[in-house]
Amino acid sequence: MIPGVGNLFTRLLISYCGSAKAAFTTPAGRLLKIPGIGQNFVQSFSTHQTTALRQAETTLQLAEQQQVQLLFYTHPNYPTRLKQIADAPCLLYYKGTADLNHQKMIGIVGTRQATEYGKRITEKIVADLKKHNPVIVSGLAYGIDIFAHRAAVAAGLPTIGVMASGPDIIYPAVHRKTVEKMLENGGILTENTFGTKPDAPRFPARNRIIAGLGDCTIIVEAALKGGALITADIAHSYHKDVMAVPGNIDASVSEGCNFLIKTNKAAIYTGYQDLEELLNWDNALAAPAVKPSKSLLYHPEEFEPEEWQIIQLLLTTKEELMDNISWKVQIPVSRLASVLLGLEFKGVVKSLPGKKFALV
Structure with missing residues (x-):
């Protein structure tokens, strides 16, 4: 909540100071010795501390009232998958019951202008994966995203909606009833504080969380430009597995998926066996046990x-x-x-x- 202190500087300060509390009590002279920290930063950090701490206190109260967990990146429940990526948010607002460190997590995203084919395939993907009991992650948007969440709810699978708004603002509002069902066996997750509106720049930022959480991101339908392809590109940059469902070459909502397959940025998804093979999920439907010997x-x-x-x-x-x-x-x-x-x-x-x- 201090201007100029983003995810990078937060990690930097805590890495050198030892804790968030220590960062506030470290003398300016010592802060200036941290690589990347300059005089302007130290001055801003000092000037805005009191206001920021008051805001933080208000946020803590709201979180308690609304049963929202605040997961700092040092918290044991913070997703370990996100810890592996450099631009992961330092603080997450989470409401729900699903395990953010579940053994298997799959992202499913796609166009808002989904066709009946897209809806049917999304529902089939989720139904086929039920035996693996994965957490289904998506963005709560119109189209493929909400179909994925609803299919997961119907299948009894935990599903997490990653939002571009604050934890108290469900967007689109018409999906509130679905969210209520998701909270019983899933949850909603965001890096944005209470009262944050879903402004356009926040959606690409939201997509990186979806890409980071999933062991694999499946693109069901997507145009050549749009959030689904952004999510695929981000997942690819994180060295995460990406799969795309091939579509009609005449359909604009299939252009993105076909492009990803053609350019080898995504493996082709023609059935759940493709995913099992890609992720080495064995036929016993259990992840390989960690060898205890070491x-x-x-x-x-x-x-x-x-x-x-x-x-x-x-x-x-x-x-x-x-x-x-x-x-x-x-x-x-x-x-x-x-x-x-x-x-x-x-x-x-x-x-x-x-x-x-x-x-x-």
Whole structure:
């Protein structure tokens, strides 16, 4: 809520200061030593602190009243899939019951001008995926998006609507009844604070959350220009899997999907088997179990709390950049170097090229 402090600077401040609270109490001289922080930034940060903290207090009260969870990126319920992307929001407003770290999550998006073919295929995709019990993620918009949400509700699958507005503004308003059903076994998610209207620039920003949450994003129908193709491009840039449903070559709402397939930006979707093969979902309908052998080599009582946090992180992610380790386990970079060095001496962690670290 402080002007000039976006997602990047928030992570930067917390990485170097250690916590949000510490960022507010760090002297200006020390803030200026942080790479990328200049005098104008420090002045703005100091000037607007009091107002921002009052606004934050109001937001906390609204969240409590409206049963909205505030998920900062250090919160254990923050989606781990989003932590892997550089431009992920630092704070999410979430209302619902679905697990944002569910084992399987699929994004389904498409044009607002959906045809009967698009609606039928969307419903079939969701029905076919029911045996995998994924969370269906979409954007709550007219057309393919709302068909995906309704199909998930009908199938008893959890579904999350990612919004371009605040958590208290359902847009389009006509989808409110669907949202009420979604909240029973799903939820709504946004990076925008209470009272935020769904202005046009917020929709592409919303799309990156959909792209980041899904293990795969399926484009059902899309024109050559529009939000669905933006979502596909973003997912592709995140090195996420993208699939597209082929359509009639004469139909404008199929041009986008056919283009994605033709340019190899999306795998073709002709049935659920294509998705299972792409994502390595086996016929037993369960994700491969994590082999416990490596984790059994380490015992928490043998390490300091900070060391154990790093070990747990690397057991999950296999390898991490030093900066990512810093903000994920909340250890300032200045201290993290010595903790990692200690783990290297113990023969637990090894340094990799590019400031990356992994377990031995």
